[in-house]
Amino acid sequence: MIPAAFEYHRPKDMAGVLSILEEHGDDARVMAGGHSLIPMMKLRMADVPHLIDLQDVGGMSDIEIDADTIRIGAMVTQHDIIDNEALAQAAPILREAALQIADPQVRYMGTVGGNVANGDPGNDMPGLMQCLDATFTVVGPDGERDIAAREFYEAAYMTARGDEEVLTAVTIPVPMGGYAYEKQKRKIGDYATAAAAVQIVKDGGSCVSASIAMTNLSDTPIYSEAAGDALVGTSLDDAAIKAAVAAMLDDIDPTEDNRGPVAFKKHVAGVILRRAIERAWSRA
Amino acid sequence: MKDEVTSREERIENLKGMGCSRKRVEDARFTQGKGNYVDDIKLDGMLFGDFVRSPYAHAKIVNIDTSAALEVPGVLAVLTAKDLEPLGLHWMPTLAGDRQMVLADGKVLFQGQEVAFVVAVDRYAAADGIEAVEVEYEELEVLVDPFKAMKSDVVLRPDTVAEDGSPAAGAHGPRKHHNHIFTWEAGDKGPTFETIDNAEVVAEETMYYHRTHPCPLETCGCVASMDKVNGKLTLWGTFQAPHAIRTVVSLISGIEEHNIRVISPDIGGGFGNKVGAYPGYVCSVVASIVTGKPVKWIEDRMDNLMTTAFARDYHMTGRVSATREGKITGLHCHVTADHGGFDACADPTKFPAGFMNICTGSYDIPTAFLQVDGVYTNKAPGGVSYRCSFRVTEAVYFIERMIEVLAIELNMDAAELRRINFIKKEQFPYKAALGWEYDSGDYHTAWDKALKTVDYEGLRAEQAQRVEDFKAGKTRSLMGIGLSFFTEIVGAGPVKNCDILGLGMFDSCEIRIHPTGSAIARLGTISQGQGHATTFAQILASEIGLPADSITIEEGDTDTAPYGLGTYGSRSTPVAGAATAMAGRKIRAKAQMIAAYLLEVHDNDVEFDVDRFVVKGAPEKFKTMKEIAFAAYNQAIPGIEPGLEAVSYYDPPNMTYPFGAYICVMDIDVDTGLPEIRRFYALDDCGTRINPMIIEGQVHGGLTEALAVALGQEIAYDDMGNVKTGTLMDFFLPTAWEVPNYETDYTVTPSPHHPIGAKGVGESPHVGGVPCFSNAIQDAFRPFGNRHTNMPHDHWRIWKTANELGLHD
Known part of the structure; x- marks a missing residue:
């Protein structure tokens, strides 16, 4: 569990980061909390000749909340998410989800930016950000650009971010209505067997909008538009929830691992989504 | 004054x-x-050694090229079997009378096996050196199933075949097959079979006690320091038996025993994992002799889980006979024991299956027969007693499951069935059918106290109501009541019975x-x-x-x-x-x-x-x-x-026989397979109690390791012999979150032969806890037709049980 030798860089600003990325291309990786990348390096599964630590760059650790949007800097930790009262008021699903990630020690180090940028299908924040229709801001040699979370993930560890770009912030429209982040895992610190992020708006007893995303049930997070659509216009009766679950099951593609075979994962995904929908509805 | x-x-x-x-x-x-563990030991000029390990479970070693590794800055030497052979150290004796390769001698038999030992100025250089060693393998057919291994033409160990091609005799008698290690028997076969064949009621069950690992917080390691001036070797290490290690090192190295000093500093948990001798010890000693400098070897977590001393891996088949009223008349147990590539079980010499013949448990069973067949496969060697006396966890799990299955067969309450069959207080000292003499016990008192404390009748009524509610669609949760009454056999032991490699166990x-x-x-x-x-x-x-x-x-x-x-x-x-x-x-x-x-x-x-x-x-x-x-x-x-x-x-005149009564109440989510432990009550009788606080701590720890084993902890292999659970992400080590509140209780029945009447307690909670957790899960599904499902009861396996019983329809 000892990584191959690497060069450690600790630039003071983003210009410094970008110039190292430009110089070394594929051979360089940025690191925020390091809780995904360093284990991969120790297993010698990730070969990173140039490691760029973002700790000293600054300007990426703020949580800004206004009437319509929430902007979370890439270096904001999971602990910061849990600890921020205003954020818990504006988007309580974030705290509910962050509390289900790993354990307190990891949450002090692990960042939102790292969690969403790494493209690990086991991470919880990508699905959550798809549910919330977040936008990721990346900066590269050609300046800044925004990528929708729902367009960001291509395959396991493959994202729309270019090798020479750095993810700097996540912007979320202030969520409306009821919420739930439901996760089944084998133990504290585990990735999800299945997890569901649900945000529902209710008006006069019927659902006017619903957003649903699933975690660790495909090689990317799955935003299931069809599952959300199945709820809209209904009073969330049993038939509607069944339709949403069925739509979600059509969108996911789990694989067998030590958590269990595909049939089990699909069954649990359905149960978890139903519970998430019911909890979100009760809060809507 | x-x-x-x-x-x-x-x-x-x-x-x-x-x-x-x-x-x-x-x-x-x-x-x-401020503890001082082996990895805290730092000596002047100390080097670090680490292993090149096999990625394959079964392969021929065609060639090992160390030249590139020797070019890596900081790498001083790379040892292979060829270097150890002239010293006679390329193989070493195991505690079970077998031999084990120190470094791969022509072939590898399990994934992670030690192939070469890289010695470098620090562990970073050693890691780079490991990557630069080029090993050419030729893959061979992999045997991970002991039943298939017993039928296969593939010879795992060439030293098991005699010159005429027939299986050569092993350390514990003749072999039935070249991949067979030993057959060990206890009890009376004829009378037992006759009793069972003519019985009014017979319950049969096959169960697999899966392979797991003791996984101490601190992994195994050592520092070897050969002082060439005075000829003295000092060996610090994570040794559960430092004197035995000194003697073994002396016997295999030829260094006189007075010139060897073995020191076990603070040790961060052992649980059996640190009893045996490992290739790392031998290689560190040799490397220190070769270089004249101290050499440290410390396993990382993956090395520990994949290569040093697993536990369990017993395929058990049982038959228990009884009268219609529930009085047990006979017991038969057969075990196919998967020992991996080498038989490195840590058992007293005369007991190749440990004290598995305690499998009549706490019950007065007039006749019994046990047969154990040890088998080689392409898995890591070990077979240590993970927080139990030798194979007692397997024995107690077996009998406590058989009792539950018999209760189903008799349509009887399992608590009552136990009560009917307990050895009575006045029968002690009690001579069991499989040979042991139990020193003392008062099982009925302990059982009654336990049942009364948890309001057993009330729990059964609540459970019956839950089943009705479930059938009526009012709940998706089932309730299980896990019972376990165990008798341990500890304190090995009388020297007349118990030695390890000839060393008497005083x-x-x-x-x-x-x-x-x-x-x-x-x-x-x-x-x-x-x-x-x-x-x-x-x-x-x-x-x-x-x-x-x-x-x-x-x-x-x-x-x-x-x-x-x-x-x-x-x-x-x-x-x-x-x-x-x-x-x-x-x-x-x-x-x-x-x-x-x-x-x-x-x-x-x-x-x-x-x-x-x-x-x-x-x-x-x-x-x-x-x-x-x-x-x-x-x-x-x-x-x-x-x-x-x-x-x-x-030299103790007898073993001691601690016992206890455990009860677990569990709620199970049928749809997700999640178990939630509502209550766990543990009554232990360890004889005279020396320090109640330490006893309670030991019980908490042992129960937590029992929970781990019952609910998910395993070393699993795929068909190619790859370890699927080599990190703590997949190998279940419970955290505070997963652990319930434990209620502890006690009775005191002193050992009559021990000077202070004490019996030992550290392992009881593990021995009794595993069947208790497992029985709770199995009991929840009993009303729907479940007889037995194998551990570990992780979410998907619990879900599978529910699914197969039609509870998801």
Whole structure:
């Protein structure tokens, strides 16, 4: 569990980061909390000749909340998410989800930016950000650009971010209505067997909008538009929830691992989504 | 004098002797990060060694090219089997009478096997060196299933085939097949089969006790330092049996035993994982001899999980017969034991399946027969006793499952079935059908207390209601009541029965009283977290009347400690604890003579009273042990040598048989497979209780490891022999979140043959806990037709049980 030798860089600003990325291309990786990348390096599964630590760059650790949007800097930790009262008021699903990630020690180090940028299908924040229709801001040699979370993930560890770009912030429209982040895992610190992020708006007893995303049930997070659509216009009766679950099951593609075979994962995904929908509805 | 105004009760309290919850003296350093573990040892010029390990489970080694590795900066040497062969060290003896490759000799037999040993200036250079060693493998057919291995033409171990091509005899008799290791039998086959064949009721079941791993917090490691000037080898390591390691190192290296000093420093948990000898020890010693410098080897977590000493892996088939009223008449057990590539089980020599023949459990079973077949496969070697005496966890799981299955067969309550069959108090000492003589027990009292405490009848009523609610669609949760009554067999052991590699399993204690009335005691055991420095001082305090706080306990240095066989199988209290009490009594006997002299009376006219000798009938005339200690050194006493020291080597007349009654109440989410432990009640009877607080801590720890094993902890292999659970992401180690609240309770039935009546407790909760957790899960599904499902009961397997019973339709 000892990584191959690497060069450690600790630039003071983003210009410094970008110039190292430009110089070394594929051979360089940025690191925020390091809780995904360093284990991969120790297993010698990730070969990173140039490691760029973002700790000293600054300007990426703020949580800004206004009437319509929430902007979370890439270096904001999971602990910061849990600890921020205003954020818990504006988007309580974030705290509910962050509390289900790993354990307190990891949450002090692990960042939102790292969690969403790494493209690990086991991470919880990508699905959550798809549910919330977040936008990721990346900066590269050609300046800044925004990528929708729902367009960001291509395959396991493959994202729309270019090798020479750095993810700097996540912007979320202030969520409306009821919420739930439901996760089944084998133990504290585990990735999800299945997890569901649900945000529902209710008006006069019927659902006017619903957003649903699933975690660790495909090689990317799955935003299931069809599952959300199945709820809209209904009073969330049993038939509607069944339709949403069925739509979600059509969108996911789990694989067998030590958590269990595909049939089990699909069954649990359905149960978890139903519970998430019911909890979100009760809060809507 | 202060003493005169102190009451007897206060004097007892001041000793902090047996029965008091004395705080652990070890914790001051452990909680401050001041422990001294093997990886804390840093010597001048120390090198670091680490292994090139096989990625394949079964492969021929075509070639090993070390040239590129030797070019890596900081790499000094790369050892292979070819380098060890001239020294006769490319293979080493195992504790089970087999041999094990130190470094791959022509082939590898399991994934992670040691292929080459890279020695470098630090562990970073060693890691780079490992990557640069080029090994050419030729893959061979992999056997991970012992039943297939017993039929396969593939020869795993060429040394199992005789010159004429037939299977050669092994260490424990003839082989049935070249991949077969031994057959071991206990009991009477004929009468047992006859009883079962003619019985009114027979329950049969096949169960697999999966492979798992003790996974101590600290992995295995050592530092070897050969001083070429004085010819002395010092070996620090995570050894549960330092003296045995010294003897083994001497026998295989040819270095005389007085020139070897083995030191076990603080050890971060053992649970059986640190009993055996590993290639890392041998390679470190050789590397130190070759380089003339100290060499450290420390496993990382993956090395530990994948290669050093697994536990269990028993395929068990049982038949139990009974009358219609539920009285058990016979028991038959057959085990196919998967030992991996080498038989490295840590069992007493005459017991290749450990004490599996305790599998009649706590029950009066008139006739029984056990047969165990050991088999080689392409898995890591081991077969250690993970927090239990030798294979007792397997035995107790087997009988506690068979009882449940028989209860189903009889349509009887499983608690009542146990009660009907318990060995009765008046039957002790009880001679069991498979040969053991149980020393003492009062099972009915313990069982009744347990059932009453949890309101067993009420729980069953609640469970019945839950089943109705479930069937009516009102809930998706089922309730399970797990029962377990266990009898352990610990304290190996009588030397006439028990040796390891010919070393008799006695243990020892040596005491020196200092002139000012404090003392040091050294033992042949070694704590790995059990708190010996606390509890052995308590035994001595009560025996010799000096405060526990004035007694230092020292273990683990073979240059200073008396010879002993170490700590595992709950043997420290039964064996070394007895030696401590006996040595203490020798001290007391001499102290009595000194006191009598000082008090100017006959020896028989003084008697021991807490912390002093008093003149019989005149308690105001006394000499405290402190005064006696001073006199022993500083006063010329006719006919008595100066000094106050004693040593005792204790060979126990029998094992001890702790027992207990455990009950678990669990709710199970049928749709997700999530179990939630609502209540866990553990009653332990470990005989005389030395330190109730430490007992409670041991019970909590053992139960938590039981929970782990029952609910998910396994070493799983795929068909290619790849380890699927090589990290703590997949290998289940419970955290505070997963652990329920435990209620502990006790009865006290002292051992009649142990000097202080103590039986040992460290492993009981694991032995009793595993079947209790498992039975709770199985019991929840009993109303729907479940008889038995195999552990580990992780979410998907529980879900699978529900699914197969049609509960998701």
